[in-house]
Amino acid sequence: MTAPGTTPGPEGSARATAALRALETVHAGLTAFAGWWPSDTTTDGRYRPRAAAAGQPIGSNTGWTTSFWSGQLWLAWQLTGDPRFRDAGLHQVADFAQRLEAAVDVDMHDLGFLYSLGCVLPWRLTGTEPGRAAGLAAADHLMARVLPSAGIVQAWGDASDPTQRGRTIIDSLMNMPLLYWASEQTGDPRYAQAAHRHTGQLRDHIVRSDGTTFHTFHWDPVTGEPLHGTTQQGLADDSCWARGQAWGIYGFALAYRHTGDQTFLAASARCADAFVDRLPEDHVPYWDLAFGTGSDQPRDSSAGAIAVGGLLELAASSGPGAAPEARRRAADALLDALVQDCAAPPGVAGGPLLAHGVYDMRSGTGVDEGNLWGDYFYLEALTRQALPEWVSPW
Numbered sequence: 001m002t003a004p005g006t007t008p009g010p011e012g013s014a015r016a017t018a019a020l021r022a023l024e025t026v027h028a029g030l031t032a033f034a035g036w037w038p039s040d041t042t043t044d045g046r047y048r049p050r051a052a053a054a055g056q057p058i059g060s061n062t063g064w065t066t067s068f069w070s071g072q073l074w075l076a077w078q079l080t081g082d083p084r085f086r087d088a089g090l091h092q093v094a095d096f097a098q099r100l101e102a103a104v105d106v107d108m109h110d111l112g113f114l115y116s117l118g119c120v121l122p123w124r125l126t127g128t129e130p131g132r133a134a135g136l137a138a139a140d141h142l143m144a145r146v147l148p149s150a151g152i153v154q155a156w157g158d159a160s161d162p163t164q165r166g167r168t169i170i171d172s173l174m175n176m177p178l179l180y181w182a183s184e185q186t187g188d189p190r191y192a193q194a195a196h197r198h199t200g201q202l203r204d205h206i207v208r209s210d211g212t213t214f215h216t217f218h219w220d221p222v223t224g225e226p227l228h229g230t231t232q233q234g235l236a237d238d239s240c241w242a243r244g245q246a247w248g249i250y251g252f253a254l255a256y257r258h259t260g261d262q263t264f265l266a267a268s269a270r271c272a273d274a275f276v277d278r279l280p281e282d283h284v285p286y287w288d289l290a291f292g293t294g295s296d297q298p299r300d301s302s303a304g305a306i307a308v309g310g311l312l313e314l315a316a317s318s319g320p321g322a323a324p325e326a327r328r329r330a331a332d333a334l335l336d337a338l339v340q341d342c343a344a345p346p347g348v349a350g351g352p353l354l355a356h357g358v359y360d361m362r363s364g365t366g367v368d369e370g371n372l373w374g375d376y377f378y379l380e381a382l383t384r385q386a387l388p389e390w391v392s393p394w
């Protein structure tokens with residue numbers, strides 16, 4: 001396996017070593033996951049075939065996280081040029097296209113995560129037309145979730161579900177790049193307009209005055225009036241779920257890149273300040289930012305990996321609040337802490353890249369385990385450091 005580029009100095013060399021170790025694990029996954037999709041999180045340190053769901057057998061492409069495995073394959077291809085990673089990623093495009101055609105578990109906003117990495121990225125990197133077509137179909141499907149009264153994209157549940165109508169979540173920001181891309185590709189501004197309006201609603205209501213965020217927020221589905229914030233995966237409605245805050249940093253920074261709207265840059269910067277100010281001394285976030293140095297609560301390494309991506313995205317921006325040097329320092333400290341304290345043993349078939357994540361503490365799901373999105377964003381952060389010319393899939 002070819003070594004990726006390095007940043008000078010001991011930290012740069014530790015990150016390059018970490019990238020090589022992570023690549024060994026992705027390489028082992030080529031064999032370990034042949035013929036089935038891995039579960040959202042590890043169990044006792046190993047990914048298993050995804051549980052049967054949505055009328056599909058065990059190991060099928062369901063849920064919101066499968067594309068993070070595809071994304072790792074594409075990062076591995078970009079880092080090494082090894083065609084085995086590219087071929088495996090291309091093979092998955094047909095599976096994602098089929099999933100949408102058969103409408104298997106697609107009533108969710110996470111179509112952005114799924115199709116940006118599972119189909120649009122392969123199209124960007126190889127020109128595969130089925131990837132482009134599936135990406136555009138996914139964007140149309142996502143548009144059906146827009147609630148015109150409130151100008152939000154409904155996060156969870158069927159669009160006719162009264163318990164979810166009028167509700168969205170901070171994670172949704174990461175699904176908006178699919179809509180910006182669809183406008184670029186088709187020349188139809190409606191996708192980008194929907195994304196811009198949705199992001200503006202989150203800027204105004206999901207971000208609190210101190211820069212922390214609600215996990216979810218509710219609008220009156222008839223009048224569109226903003227109602228109140230709640231949590232699903234955080235400690236409390238008024239606490240700050242660490243991963244949600246990380247989605248906020250990254251999602252608003254991406255919105256700025258796609259729109260040039262400085263208020264989104266400012267929202268990302270406020271989220272970043274609040275996140276970094278609440279990190280413990282060793283920099284690895286607890287699962288909720290209510291917990292600090294000395295707590296015995298579990299960490300969520302995946303929140304840290306996502307935040308690195310957001311901070312580096314901010315560092316690459318220019319405008320008030322971007323503060324590139326401070327963002328880059330914060331990102332480096334966070335990434336180095338992940339490399340030192342959370343990197344999983346390399347080359348383990350079915351093992352994670354990053355240990356010590358939490359999926360959902362409240363339901364006891366994936367606590368102190370690896371997870372697919374943590375692995376993806378960890379490898380993305382290492383790739384950003386190794387390949388300065390790397391182009392974001394978001």
Ligand code: GLY
Pocket residue numbers: 171233243359
């Ligand atoms: N987007 C779901 C999660 O972060 O758990």
